[in-house]
Amino acid sequence: MPRFLLAGLTCSCLIVIAAIAAVTWSMEADGAVKSHIFFSLQVPLMVTAVLTGAVLTVSAGTLQVVLRNPLADPGIIGITSGASLVAAVLILSAPAIAQTHFHYILPLGCFIGAIASTVLIYRLARRLQQASMAVILAGIAVSTLSGAVIAWLYLFTDAQSMRNLTFWLMGSLYQADGTLLWVAAPIMFLSCAYQLAQAKKLNWLYAGEKAAAVAGVSPQQLIRRVLLAASIGVGAAVSVAGSIAFLGLLVPHLLRLLVGFDNRIILPASALTGALFLLLVALATELMGTVTFPVSMITATLGGPLLLWAIYKGQWR
Amino acid sequence: MGDLQGTMAMTLAVELHAVSLDKRLTDVTCQCLKGQSIHLLGENGAGKSSLLEVIAGLTDADNGHCRIDDTPVNALTLPELARFRAFHAQSSAASFALSVNDYLHFYASSQVSPLPTLLEFTMEVSHLLTRRITTLSGGEKQRVELCRALLQVWPAIEAGDALVLLDEPLQGLDIRHQYALMALTKALTGKGNTVILTSHDIGLSANNADQIWLLKNGSLVANGTPTEVVNEFNLNATFGCHFAVKKLENFLQIQVCDPIVMP
Numbered sequence: 001m002p003r004f005l006l007a008g009l010t011c012s013c014l015i016v017i018a019a020i021a022a023v024t025w026s027m028e029a030d031g032a033v034k035s036h037i038f039f040s041l042q043v044p045l046m047v048t049a050v051l052t053g054a055v056l057t058v059s060a061g062t063l064q065v066v067l068r069n070p071l072a073d074p075g076i077i078g079i080t081s082g083a084s085l086v087a088a089v090l091i092l093s094a095p096a097i098a099q100t101h102f103h104y105i106l107p108l109g110c111f112i113g114a115i116a117s118t119v120l121i122y123r124l125a126r127r128l129q130q131a132s133m134a135v136i137l138a139g140i141a142v143s144t145l146s147g148a149v150i151a152w153l154y155l156f157t158d159a160q161s162m163r164n165l166t167f168w169l170m171g172s173l174y175q176a177d178g179t180l181l182w183v184a185a186p187i188m189f190l191s192c193a194y195q196l197a198q199a200k201k202l203n204w205l206y207a208g209e210k211a212a213a214v215a216g217v218s219p220q221q222l223i224r225r226v227l228l229a230a231s232i233g234v235g236a237a238v239s240v241a242g243s244i245a246f247l248g249l250l251v252p253h254l255l256r257l258l259v260g261f262d263n264r265i266i267l268p269a270s271a272l273t274g275a276l277f278l279l280l281v282a283l284a285t286e287l288m289g290t291v292t293f294p295v296s297m298i299t300a301t302l303g304g305p306l307l308l309w310a311i312y313k314g315q316w317r
Numbered sequence: 318m319g320d321l322q323g324t325m326a327m328t329l330a331v332e333l334h335a336v337s338l339d340k341r342l343t344d345v346t347c348q349c350l351k352g353q354s355i356h357l358l359g360e361n362g363a364g365k366s367s368l369l370e371v372i373a374g375l376t377d378a379d380n381g382h383c384r385i386d387d388t389p390v391n392a393l394t395l396p397e398l399a400r401f402r403a404f405h406a407q408s409s410a411a412s413f414a415l416s417v418n419d420y421l422h423f424y425a426s427s428q429v430s431p432l433p434t435l436l437e438f439t440m441e442v443s444h445l446l447t448r449r450i451t452t453l454s455g456g457e458k459q460r461v462e463l464c465r466a467l468l469q470v471w472p473a474i475e476a477g478d479a480l481v482l483l484d485e486p487l488q489g490l491d492i493r494h495q496y497a498l499m500a501l502t503k504a505l506t507g508k509g510n511t512v513i514l515t516s517h518d519i520g521l522s523a524n525n526a527d528q529i530w531l532l533k534n535g536s537l538v539a540n541g542t543p544t545e546v547v548n549e550f551n552l553n554a555t556f557g558c559h560f561a562v563k564k565l566e567n568f569l570q571i572q573v574c575d576p577i578v579m580p
Binding site: 065207208210211216261 | 396
Protein backbone atom coordinates (compact mmCIF):
# COMPACT_ATOMS: atom_id res chain seq x y z
CA MET A 1 0.00 0.00 0.00
CA PRO A 2 2.61 2.67 0.95
CA ARG A 3 4.81 1.73 -1.97
CA PHE A 4 1.89 1.97 -4.40
CA LEU A 5 0.94 5.32 -2.93
CA LEU A 6 4.44 6.75 -3.40
CA ALA A 7 4.70 5.34 -6.91
CA GLY A 8 1.23 6.61 -7.81
CA LEU A 9 1.97 10.09 -6.51
CA THR A 10 5.27 10.22 -8.40
CA CYS A 11 3.56 9.17 -11.62
CA SER A 12 0.82 11.74 -11.13
CA CYS A 13 3.41 14.48 -10.65
CA LEU A 14 5.18 13.43 -13.85
CA ILE A 15 1.89 13.36 -15.78
CA VAL A 16 1.00 16.88 -14.65
CA ILE A 17 4.49 18.10 -15.55
CA ALA A 18 4.07 16.56 -18.99
CA ALA A 19 0.65 18.20 -19.31
CA ILE A 20 2.06 21.62 -18.45
CA ALA A 21 4.79 21.13 -21.05
CA ALA A 22 2.17 19.98 -23.57
CA VAL A 23 0.28 23.28 -23.13
CA THR A 24 3.28 25.13 -24.54
CA TRP A 25 4.22 22.64 -27.23
CA SER A 26 0.69 22.62 -28.60
CA MET A 27 0.79 26.37 -29.13
CA GLU A 28 0.97 27.69 -32.65
CA ALA A 29 4.38 29.28 -32.72
CA ASP A 30 7.77 28.38 -34.01
CA GLY A 31 10.10 26.10 -32.07
CA ALA A 32 12.47 28.77 -30.80
CA VAL A 33 9.66 30.75 -29.21
CA LYS A 34 8.17 27.64 -27.70
CA SER A 35 11.41 26.50 -26.15
CA HIS A 36 12.05 30.01 -24.87
CA ILE A 37 8.64 30.03 -23.16
CA PHE A 38 9.23 26.54 -21.83
CA PHE A 39 12.65 27.15 -20.36
CA SER A 40 12.28 30.70 -19.13
CA LEU A 41 8.69 30.53 -17.86
CA GLN A 42 7.47 27.01 -17.37
CA VAL A 43 10.56 25.38 -15.91
CA PRO A 44 10.78 28.01 -13.13
CA LEU A 45 7.03 27.64 -12.63
CA MET A 46 7.29 23.88 -12.22
CA VAL A 47 10.38 24.06 -10.01
CA THR A 48 8.59 26.58 -7.80
CA ALA A 49 5.47 24.42 -7.62
CA VAL A 50 7.30 21.18 -6.85
CA LEU A 51 9.74 22.54 -4.28
CA THR A 52 7.42 24.91 -2.39
CA GLY A 53 4.69 22.26 -2.32
CA ALA A 54 7.15 19.69 -1.01
CA VAL A 55 8.90 21.84 1.55
CA LEU A 56 5.69 23.30 3.01
CA THR A 57 4.06 19.91 3.52
CA VAL A 58 7.18 18.12 4.76
CA SER A 59 7.89 20.92 7.22
CA ALA A 60 4.31 20.79 8.44
CA GLY A 61 4.54 17.03 8.91
CA THR A 62 7.75 17.44 10.89
CA LEU A 63 6.38 20.30 12.97
CA GLN A 64 3.33 18.26 13.89
CA VAL A 65 5.49 15.44 15.25
CA VAL A 66 8.05 17.67 16.93
CA LEU A 67 5.54 19.96 18.62
CA ARG A 68 3.34 16.95 19.38
CA ASN A 69 0.44 18.81 17.88
CA PRO A 70 -1.58 17.68 14.86
CA LEU A 71 -2.63 21.29 14.24
CA ALA A 72 0.90 22.53 13.68
CA ASP A 73 1.51 24.05 10.27
CA PRO A 74 4.00 26.72 9.22
CA GLY A 75 1.04 28.99 8.48
CA ILE A 76 -0.91 28.39 11.64
CA ILE A 77 1.95 28.56 14.11
CA GLY A 78 3.22 31.78 12.59
CA ILE A 79 6.42 30.81 10.75
CA THR A 80 4.99 31.89 7.41
CA SER A 81 3.66 35.14 8.80
CA GLY A 82 7.02 35.91 10.40
CA ALA A 83 8.64 35.47 7.01
CA SER A 84 5.88 37.40 5.24
CA LEU A 85 6.17 40.29 7.66
CA VAL A 86 9.86 40.76 6.99
CA ALA A 87 9.26 40.37 3.25
CA ALA A 88 6.44 42.94 3.32
CA VAL A 89 8.59 45.41 5.18
CA LEU A 90 11.35 44.88 2.60
CA ILE A 91 9.07 45.15 -0.43
CA LEU A 92 7.26 48.22 0.78
CA SER A 93 10.01 50.16 2.42
CA ALA A 94 13.37 49.00 1.12
CA PRO A 95 15.50 51.79 -0.29
CA ALA A 96 16.25 51.84 -4.00
CA ILE A 97 19.72 50.31 -3.58
CA ALA A 98 18.25 47.26 -1.96
CA GLN A 99 15.84 46.72 -4.86
CA THR A 100 18.66 45.76 -7.21
CA HIS A 101 19.92 43.06 -4.86
CA PHE A 102 16.47 41.77 -4.04
CA HIS A 103 17.27 38.18 -5.06
CA TYR A 104 19.51 37.86 -2.06
CA ILE A 105 17.94 40.28 0.37
CA LEU A 106 14.40 38.92 0.07
CA PRO A 107 15.15 35.26 0.90
CA LEU A 108 17.55 36.35 3.62
CA GLY A 109 14.82 38.54 5.11
CA CYS A 110 12.35 35.67 4.90
CA PHE A 111 14.79 33.32 6.66
CA ILE A 112 15.29 35.81 9.45
CA GLY A 113 11.55 36.23 9.83
CA ALA A 114 10.90 32.48 9.68
CA ILE A 115 13.66 31.57 12.12
CA ALA A 116 12.74 34.34 14.54
CA SER A 117 9.15 33.18 14.76
CA THR A 118 10.26 29.52 14.98
CA VAL A 119 12.52 30.32 17.92
CA LEU A 120 9.64 32.14 19.59
CA ILE A 121 7.24 29.24 19.05
CA TYR A 122 9.85 26.67 20.14
CA ARG A 123 10.51 28.54 23.38
CA LEU A 124 6.80 28.75 24.07
CA ALA A 125 6.29 25.07 23.31
CA ARG A 126 9.10 24.19 25.73
CA ARG A 127 7.67 26.38 28.46
CA LEU A 128 4.11 25.18 28.03
CA GLN A 129 4.79 21.47 27.57
CA GLN A 130 1.32 20.26 28.38
CA ALA A 131 -0.61 23.10 26.80
CA SER A 132 -0.30 22.40 23.10
CA MET A 133 -3.21 24.74 22.42
CA ALA A 134 -1.07 27.61 23.73
CA VAL A 135 1.39 27.11 20.87
CA ILE A 136 -1.42 27.45 18.34
CA LEU A 137 -2.76 30.53 20.12
CA ALA A 138 0.72 32.06 20.17
CA GLY A 139 0.97 31.37 16.45
CA ILE A 140 -2.33 33.11 15.87
CA ALA A 141 -1.04 36.04 17.93
CA VAL A 142 2.11 36.23 15.78
CA SER A 143 0.03 36.05 12.58
CA THR A 144 -2.37 38.72 13.79
CA LEU A 145 0.47 41.00 14.75
CA SER A 146 2.16 40.51 11.38
CA GLY A 147 -1.16 41.22 9.67
CA ALA A 148 -1.56 44.40 11.67
CA VAL A 149 1.92 45.64 10.86
CA ILE A 150 1.35 44.89 7.18
CA ALA A 151 -1.97 46.77 7.32
CA TRP A 152 -0.18 49.78 8.78
CA LEU A 153 2.38 49.62 5.99
CA TYR A 154 -0.49 49.67 3.46
CA LEU A 155 -1.39 53.15 4.62
CA PHE A 156 1.94 54.53 3.58
CA THR A 157 2.58 52.91 0.20
CA ASP A 158 1.71 53.60 -3.38
CA ALA A 159 -0.83 51.57 -5.30
CA GLN A 160 1.66 49.53 -7.35
CA SER A 161 3.70 48.11 -4.47
CA MET A 162 0.45 47.44 -2.68
CA ARG A 163 -0.84 45.32 -5.55
CA ASN A 164 2.49 43.47 -5.73
CA LEU A 165 2.29 42.76 -2.07
CA THR A 166 -1.32 41.64 -2.04
CA PHE A 167 -0.64 39.09 -4.71
CA TRP A 168 2.43 37.93 -2.93
CA LEU A 169 0.71 37.57 0.42
CA MET A 170 -1.90 35.35 -1.19
CA GLY A 171 0.84 33.18 -2.67
CA SER A 172 1.81 32.97 -6.30
CA LEU A 173 3.78 30.53 -8.39
CA TYR A 174 4.68 33.21 -10.94
CA GLN A 175 6.47 35.53 -8.60
CA ALA A 176 9.89 33.95 -8.71
CA ASP A 177 12.42 35.38 -11.10
CA GLY A 178 15.32 33.21 -12.21
CA THR A 179 18.06 34.36 -9.87
CA LEU A 180 15.89 34.28 -6.77
CA LEU A 181 14.74 30.79 -7.65
CA TRP A 182 18.27 29.48 -8.15
CA VAL A 183 19.16 30.73 -4.70
CA ALA A 184 16.04 29.41 -3.02
CA ALA A 185 15.58 26.09 -4.87
CA PRO A 186 18.67 24.31 -3.51
CA ILE A 187 17.79 25.51 -0.03
CA MET A 188 14.27 24.10 -0.27
CA PHE A 189 15.62 20.87 -1.69
CA LEU A 190 18.18 20.45 1.08
CA SER A 191 15.64 21.31 3.74
CA CYS A 192 13.32 18.59 2.44
CA ALA A 193 16.12 16.07 2.06
CA TYR A 194 17.36 16.69 5.59
CA GLN A 195 13.91 16.29 7.10
CA LEU A 196 13.23 13.13 5.10
CA ALA A 197 16.55 11.70 6.30
CA GLN A 198 15.42 12.17 9.92
CA ALA A 199 12.13 10.32 9.40
CA LYS A 200 13.16 7.20 11.32
CA LYS A 201 14.34 9.26 14.28
CA LEU A 202 11.20 11.39 14.17
CA ASN A 203 9.23 8.17 14.67
CA TRP A 204 10.98 7.81 18.03
CA LEU A 205 9.35 11.01 19.26
CA TYR A 206 5.87 9.48 19.22
CA ALA A 207 6.34 8.09 22.74
CA GLY A 208 7.88 11.32 24.01
CA GLU A 209 11.35 12.78 24.29
CA LYS A 210 12.64 10.38 26.91
CA ALA A 211 11.67 7.43 24.70
CA ALA A 212 13.63 9.02 21.85
CA ALA A 213 16.70 9.33 24.07
CA VAL A 214 16.29 5.68 25.09
CA ALA A 215 15.98 4.68 21.45
CA GLY A 216 19.30 6.33 20.71
CA VAL A 217 18.96 9.96 19.66
CA SER A 218 19.28 13.17 21.63
CA PRO A 219 15.75 14.59 21.39
CA GLN A 220 16.74 18.22 22.01
CA GLN A 221 19.33 18.09 19.27
CA LEU A 222 16.99 16.34 16.83
CA ILE A 223 14.17 18.81 17.48
CA ARG A 224 16.41 21.86 17.19
CA ARG A 225 17.91 20.63 13.92
CA VAL A 226 14.67 19.71 12.19
CA LEU A 227 13.02 22.94 13.36
CA LEU A 228 15.92 24.89 11.90
CA ALA A 229 15.74 22.93 8.65
CA ALA A 230 11.96 23.41 8.48
CA SER A 231 12.07 27.14 9.13
CA ILE A 232 14.86 27.73 6.61
CA GLY A 233 12.90 25.71 4.05
CA VAL A 234 9.67 27.58 4.77
CA GLY A 235 11.55 30.90 4.63
CA ALA A 236 12.85 29.99 1.17
CA ALA A 237 9.37 28.90 0.06
CA VAL A 238 7.85 32.18 1.23
CA SER A 239 10.54 34.16 -0.58
CA VAL A 240 9.68 32.57 -3.94
CA ALA A 241 5.95 31.94 -3.68
CA GLY A 242 4.59 34.13 -0.95
CA SER A 243 2.50 32.61 1.77
CA ILE A 244 0.49 29.56 0.82
CA ALA A 245 -2.14 28.66 3.37
CA PHE A 246 -3.55 25.33 4.56
CA LEU A 247 -1.50 22.97 2.40
CA GLY A 248 0.82 21.89 5.20
CA LEU A 249 -1.93 21.48 7.75
CA LEU A 250 -4.06 19.31 5.56
CA VAL A 251 -1.78 17.06 3.52
CA PRO A 252 0.12 15.18 6.26
CA HIS A 253 -3.04 14.79 8.28
CA LEU A 254 -5.12 13.33 5.47
CA LEU A 255 -2.25 11.00 4.58
CA ARG A 256 -2.07 9.74 8.18
CA LEU A 257 -5.73 8.77 7.92
CA LEU A 258 -4.80 6.74 4.84
CA VAL A 259 -1.44 5.12 5.59
CA GLY A 260 -0.75 5.45 9.32
CA PHE A 261 1.93 7.34 11.20
CA ASP A 262 5.25 6.11 9.83
CA ASN A 263 7.19 9.27 8.98
CA ARG A 264 9.30 7.27 6.53
CA ILE A 265 6.13 7.07 4.43
CA ILE A 266 4.20 10.15 5.57
CA LEU A 267 6.99 12.63 4.88
CA PRO A 268 7.85 11.56 1.31
CA ALA A 269 4.16 11.05 0.51
CA SER A 270 3.43 14.54 1.86
CA ALA A 271 6.21 16.01 -0.26
CA LEU A 272 4.82 14.36 -3.39
CA THR A 273 1.23 15.31 -2.60
CA GLY A 274 2.19 18.93 -1.90
CA ALA A 275 4.16 19.06 -5.15
CA LEU A 276 1.28 17.44 -7.05
CA PHE A 277 -1.23 19.90 -5.64
CA LEU A 278 0.74 22.97 -6.64
CA LEU A 279 1.52 21.44 -10.04
CA LEU A 280 -2.22 21.06 -10.56
CA VAL A 281 -2.73 24.70 -9.61
CA ALA A 282 -0.01 25.61 -12.13
CA LEU A 283 -1.65 23.48 -14.82
CA ALA A 284 -5.04 25.05 -14.15
CA THR A 285 -3.52 28.50 -14.44
CA GLU A 286 -1.77 27.57 -17.69
CA LEU A 287 -5.00 26.20 -19.13
CA MET A 288 -6.96 29.31 -18.18
CA GLY A 289 -4.33 31.29 -20.04
CA THR A 290 -5.21 34.73 -18.83
CA VAL A 291 -5.86 34.52 -15.10
CA THR A 292 -3.15 33.68 -12.58
CA PHE A 293 -4.65 32.29 -9.43
CA PRO A 294 -3.50 33.38 -6.01
CA VAL A 295 -2.55 29.96 -4.65
CA SER A 296 -3.98 30.49 -1.17
CA MET A 297 -7.33 31.19 -2.73
CA ILE A 298 -7.37 27.65 -4.10
CA THR A 299 -5.77 25.87 -1.13
CA ALA A 300 -8.18 27.59 1.24
CA THR A 301 -11.20 26.91 -0.97
CA LEU A 302 -10.41 23.20 -0.96
CA GLY A 303 -8.77 23.08 2.46
CA GLY A 304 -11.54 24.71 4.48
CA PRO A 305 -14.24 22.15 3.64
CA LEU A 306 -11.78 19.23 3.93
CA LEU A 307 -10.72 20.43 7.36
CA LEU A 308 -14.36 20.71 8.45
CA TRP A 309 -14.97 17.21 7.13
CA ALA A 310 -12.00 15.81 9.06
CA ILE A 311 -13.19 17.52 12.26
CA TYR A 312 -16.72 16.26 11.71
CA LYS A 313 -15.44 12.72 11.21
CA GLY A 314 -13.77 13.03 14.59
CA GLN A 315 -10.44 12.03 13.09
CA TRP A 316 -8.80 15.18 14.38
CA ARG A 317 -7.02 14.08 17.49
CA MET B 318 20.89 -23.85 35.77
CA GLY B 319 22.90 -23.69 38.98
CA ASP B 320 26.20 -24.10 37.12
CA LEU B 321 25.26 -21.51 34.57
CA GLN B 322 24.49 -19.00 37.31
CA GLY B 323 27.74 -19.89 38.99
CA THR B 324 29.87 -18.97 36.00
CA MET B 325 27.92 -15.87 35.13
CA ALA B 326 27.93 -14.67 38.70
CA MET B 327 31.54 -13.60 38.27
CA THR B 328 30.66 -10.70 35.97
CA LEU B 329 29.66 -7.35 37.39
CA ALA B 330 26.82 -5.91 35.33
CA VAL B 331 26.24 -2.60 37.04
CA GLU B 332 28.47 -0.91 39.56
CA LEU B 333 27.54 2.31 41.30
CA HIS B 334 30.14 4.10 43.36
CA ALA B 335 29.24 7.08 45.57
CA VAL B 336 26.67 8.34 43.08
CA SER B 337 25.17 11.71 43.96
CA LEU B 338 22.74 13.76 41.97
CA ASP B 339 21.42 17.18 42.83
CA LYS B 340 19.26 16.74 45.93
CA ARG B 341 17.81 13.48 44.68
CA LEU B 342 20.60 10.97 45.30
CA THR B 343 23.33 10.98 47.94
CA ASP B 344 26.36 8.73 47.93
CA VAL B 345 24.72 5.60 46.53
CA THR B 346 27.17 2.69 46.33
CA CYS B 347 26.00 -0.74 45.23
CA GLN B 348 26.48 -3.28 42.50
CA CYS B 349 24.76 -6.15 40.81
CA LEU B 350 25.89 -9.17 38.87
CA LYS B 351 25.06 -10.18 35.35
CA GLY B 352 21.88 -12.25 35.24
CA GLN B 353 20.44 -10.91 38.48
CA SER B 354 17.09 -9.26 39.03
CA ILE B 355 17.22 -6.26 41.35
CA HIS B 356 14.15 -4.70 42.89
CA LEU B 357 14.41 -1.11 44.02
CA LEU B 358 12.03 -0.22 46.84
CA GLY B 359 11.32 2.99 48.69
CA GLU B 360 8.67 5.56 49.42
CA ASN B 361 7.46 8.11 46.83
CA GLY B 362 10.19 10.55 45.91
CA ALA B 363 12.95 8.42 47.44
CA GLY B 364 15.04 8.69 44.27
CA LYS B 365 14.23 5.33 42.64
CA SER B 366 13.50 6.80 39.20
CA SER B 367 16.51 9.10 39.40
CA LEU B 368 18.77 6.16 40.17
CA LEU B 369 17.34 4.20 37.22
CA GLU B 370 17.92 7.17 34.92
CA VAL B 371 21.55 7.44 36.03
CA ILE B 372 22.07 3.74 35.32
CA ALA B 373 20.26 4.14 31.98
CA GLY B 374 22.68 6.87 30.95
CA LEU B 375 19.85 9.38 30.58
CA THR B 376 21.00 11.58 33.46
CA ASP B 377 24.62 12.24 34.39
CA ALA B 378 25.48 11.87 38.06
CA ASP B 379 26.98 14.99 39.67
CA ASN B 380 29.45 12.91 41.66
CA GLY B 381 30.59 9.32 41.75
CA HIS B 382 30.46 6.95 38.83
CA CYS B 383 28.25 4.34 37.30
CA ARG B 384 29.77 1.52 35.27
CA ILE B 385 28.08 -0.99 33.03
CA ASP B 386 30.26 -4.03 32.33
CA ASP B 387 33.26 -2.01 33.49
CA THR B 388 32.60 0.87 31.09
CA PRO B 389 31.59 4.23 32.58
CA VAL B 390 28.02 4.77 31.44
CA ASN B 391 28.69 8.33 30.31
CA ALA B 392 31.40 7.04 27.97
CA LEU B 393 28.71 5.23 25.99
CA THR B 394 26.78 7.13 23.33
CA LEU B 395 22.98 7.06 23.14
CA PRO B 396 23.00 4.82 20.03
CA GLU B 397 25.44 2.42 21.74
CA LEU B 398 23.25 2.26 24.84
CA ALA B 399 20.12 1.84 22.73
CA ARG B 400 21.40 -1.52 21.47
CA PHE B 401 21.47 -3.30 24.81
CA ARG B 402 19.76 -1.12 27.41
CA ALA B 403 15.97 -1.25 27.69
CA PHE B 404 14.24 1.46 29.68
CA HIS B 405 10.60 1.59 30.62
CA ALA B 406 9.58 5.03 31.90
CA GLN B 407 6.75 5.56 34.33
CA SER B 408 4.48 7.51 32.07
CA SER B 409 4.49 8.61 28.49
CA ALA B 410 1.75 10.70 27.00
CA ALA B 411 0.78 9.91 23.44
CA SER B 412 -0.70 12.81 21.51
CA PHE B 413 -1.16 10.94 18.25
CA ALA B 414 -3.68 8.15 17.75
CA LEU B 415 -1.30 5.68 16.14
CA SER B 416 -1.93 1.95 16.13
CA VAL B 417 -0.23 -0.27 18.69
CA ASN B 418 1.41 -2.12 15.81
CA ASP B 419 3.04 1.08 14.48
CA TYR B 420 3.91 2.19 17.99
CA LEU B 421 5.81 -1.02 18.71
CA HIS B 422 7.23 -1.26 15.21
CA PHE B 423 8.90 2.18 15.29
CA TYR B 424 11.02 1.25 18.30
CA ALA B 425 11.52 -2.44 17.77
CA SER B 426 14.75 -3.93 16.49
CA SER B 427 13.02 -7.24 15.87
CA GLN B 428 9.79 -8.37 14.29
CA VAL B 429 6.57 -7.09 15.83
CA SER B 430 4.16 -9.55 14.27
CA PRO B 431 4.44 -12.24 15.26
CA LEU B 432 5.75 -11.03 18.58
CA PRO B 433 8.51 -13.05 20.25
CA THR B 434 6.76 -15.99 21.94
CA LEU B 435 8.05 -15.20 25.41
CA LEU B 436 6.73 -11.65 25.21
CA GLU B 437 3.35 -12.63 23.82
CA PHE B 438 2.95 -15.44 26.35
CA THR B 439 3.49 -13.12 29.31
CA MET B 440 2.30 -9.69 28.19
CA GLU B 441 -0.50 -10.76 25.81
CA VAL B 442 -0.62 -7.78 23.49
CA SER B 443 -1.05 -9.27 20.01
CA HIS B 444 -4.84 -8.84 20.13
CA LEU B 445 -4.24 -5.13 20.80
CA LEU B 446 -2.03 -4.56 17.74
CA THR B 447 -4.80 -3.05 15.60
CA ARG B 448 -6.11 -0.79 18.37
CA ARG B 449 -5.09 2.85 18.67
CA ILE B 450 -2.88 3.55 21.69
CA THR B 451 -5.18 6.38 22.77
CA THR B 452 -8.03 3.91 23.28
CA LEU B 453 -6.18 1.46 25.55
CA SER B 454 -6.93 1.07 29.25
CA GLY B 455 -4.21 1.87 31.78
CA GLY B 456 -3.08 -1.71 32.20
CA GLU B 457 -3.18 -2.48 28.48
CA LYS B 458 -1.11 0.63 27.79
CA GLN B 459 1.37 -0.50 30.45
CA ARG B 460 1.78 -3.92 28.81
CA VAL B 461 2.27 -2.30 25.41
CA GLU B 462 4.86 0.08 26.88
CA LEU B 463 6.73 -2.83 28.48
CA CYS B 464 6.78 -4.66 25.16
CA ARG B 465 7.98 -1.52 23.40
CA ALA B 466 10.87 -1.13 25.84
CA LEU B 467 11.90 -4.77 25.52
CA LEU B 468 11.49 -5.03 21.73
CA GLN B 469 14.00 -2.22 21.28
CA VAL B 470 16.79 -4.46 22.60
CA TRP B 471 15.33 -7.85 21.69
CA PRO B 472 18.41 -9.18 19.85
CA ALA B 473 20.52 -8.35 22.93
CA ILE B 474 17.93 -10.04 25.15
CA GLU B 475 18.11 -13.19 23.00
CA ALA B 476 21.89 -13.11 23.36
CA GLY B 477 21.57 -12.60 27.11
CA ASP B 478 23.49 -9.29 27.02
CA ALA B 479 20.71 -6.84 27.80
CA LEU B 480 20.36 -4.49 30.73
CA VAL B 481 16.64 -4.07 31.37
CA LEU B 482 15.54 -1.11 33.48
CA LEU B 483 11.86 -0.92 34.36
CA ASP B 484 10.38 1.97 36.33
CA GLU B 485 7.28 0.74 38.17
CA PRO B 486 6.41 -1.99 35.65
CA LEU B 487 3.68 -3.35 37.94
CA GLN B 488 1.70 -0.12 37.85
CA GLY B 489 -1.78 -0.73 36.50
CA LEU B 490 -1.27 -4.43 35.83
CA ASP B 491 -3.90 -6.89 37.04
CA ILE B 492 -2.76 -9.62 39.42
CA ARG B 493 -2.26 -12.24 36.71
CA HIS B 494 -0.11 -9.93 34.62
CA GLN B 495 1.86 -8.92 37.72
CA TYR B 496 2.86 -12.53 38.16
CA ALA B 497 3.35 -12.91 34.41
CA LEU B 498 5.80 -10.01 34.57
CA MET B 499 7.68 -11.74 37.38
CA ALA B 500 7.83 -14.88 35.22
CA LEU B 501 9.08 -12.76 32.33
CA THR B 502 11.87 -11.19 34.39
CA LYS B 503 12.85 -14.64 35.60
CA ALA B 504 13.03 -15.85 31.99
CA LEU B 505 15.10 -12.79 31.03
CA THR B 506 17.59 -13.20 33.85
CA GLY B 507 17.71 -16.94 33.12
CA LYS B 508 19.19 -16.06 29.71
CA GLY B 509 21.82 -13.89 31.41
CA ASN B 510 20.13 -10.50 31.11
CA THR B 511 20.22 -8.15 34.07
CA VAL B 512 16.93 -6.63 35.24
CA ILE B 513 16.59 -3.66 37.57
CA LEU B 514 13.07 -2.55 38.41
CA THR B 515 11.31 -0.32 40.92
CA SER B 516 8.27 -1.56 42.76
CA HIS B 517 5.91 -0.84 45.61
CA ASP B 518 4.87 -4.42 46.18
CA ILE B 519 7.23 -5.53 48.94
CA GLY B 520 5.78 -9.02 49.11
CA LEU B 521 6.10 -9.70 45.39
CA SER B 522 9.60 -8.22 45.33
CA ALA B 523 10.84 -10.09 48.40
CA ASN B 524 9.88 -13.38 46.78
CA ASN B 525 11.08 -12.68 43.26
CA ALA B 526 14.22 -10.54 43.49
CA ASP B 527 17.82 -11.75 43.64
CA GLN B 528 18.73 -8.49 45.32
CA ILE B 529 16.74 -5.75 46.97
CA TRP B 530 17.92 -2.15 47.23
CA LEU B 531 16.08 -0.05 49.79
CA LEU B 532 16.20 3.68 49.16
CA LYS B 533 15.16 6.52 51.45
CA ASN B 534 15.61 10.25 50.75
CA GLY B 535 18.13 9.49 48.03
CA SER B 536 20.35 7.26 50.18
CA LEU B 537 20.68 3.51 50.32
CA VAL B 538 19.21 2.05 53.55
CA ALA B 539 20.21 -1.53 52.79
CA ASN B 540 21.03 -3.79 49.88
CA GLY B 541 21.44 -7.53 49.52
CA THR B 542 19.39 -10.67 49.07
CA PRO B 543 15.76 -10.52 50.21
CA THR B 544 16.44 -12.68 53.27
CA GLU B 545 19.26 -10.37 54.33
CA VAL B 546 17.48 -7.13 53.65
CA VAL B 547 13.78 -7.64 54.16
CA ASN B 548 13.34 -7.44 57.91
CA GLU B 549 11.20 -5.35 60.22
CA PHE B 550 14.01 -2.97 61.07
CA ASN B 551 14.99 -2.10 57.48
CA LEU B 552 11.41 -1.83 56.25
CA ASN B 553 10.53 0.46 59.15
CA ALA B 554 13.55 2.65 58.38
CA THR B 555 12.57 2.82 54.71
CA PHE B 556 8.84 3.32 54.85
CA GLY B 557 8.25 4.76 58.31
CA CYS B 558 5.62 2.26 59.42
CA HIS B 559 5.66 -1.04 61.27
CA PHE B 560 5.85 -4.37 59.48
CA ALA B 561 5.57 -7.99 60.41
CA VAL B 562 7.83 -10.27 58.36
CA LYS B 563 7.16 -13.98 58.63
CA LYS B 564 9.39 -16.56 56.99
CA LEU B 565 7.32 -19.44 55.72
CA GLU B 566 8.69 -22.29 53.69
CA ASN B 567 10.47 -20.60 50.72
CA PHE B 568 8.21 -17.62 51.14
CA LEU B 569 8.41 -14.30 52.91
CA GLN B 570 5.09 -13.01 54.17
CA ILE B 571 5.03 -9.30 54.80
CA GLN B 572 2.27 -7.29 56.40
CA VAL B 573 1.89 -3.78 57.67
CA CYS B 574 0.88 -4.34 61.28
CA ASP B 575 0.47 -0.78 62.41
CA PRO B 576 -2.00 0.78 60.03
CA ILE B 577 -2.27 4.54 59.76
CA VAL B 578 -4.90 5.84 62.16
CA MET B 579 -6.79 8.99 61.28
CA PRO B 580 -6.30 11.75 63.86
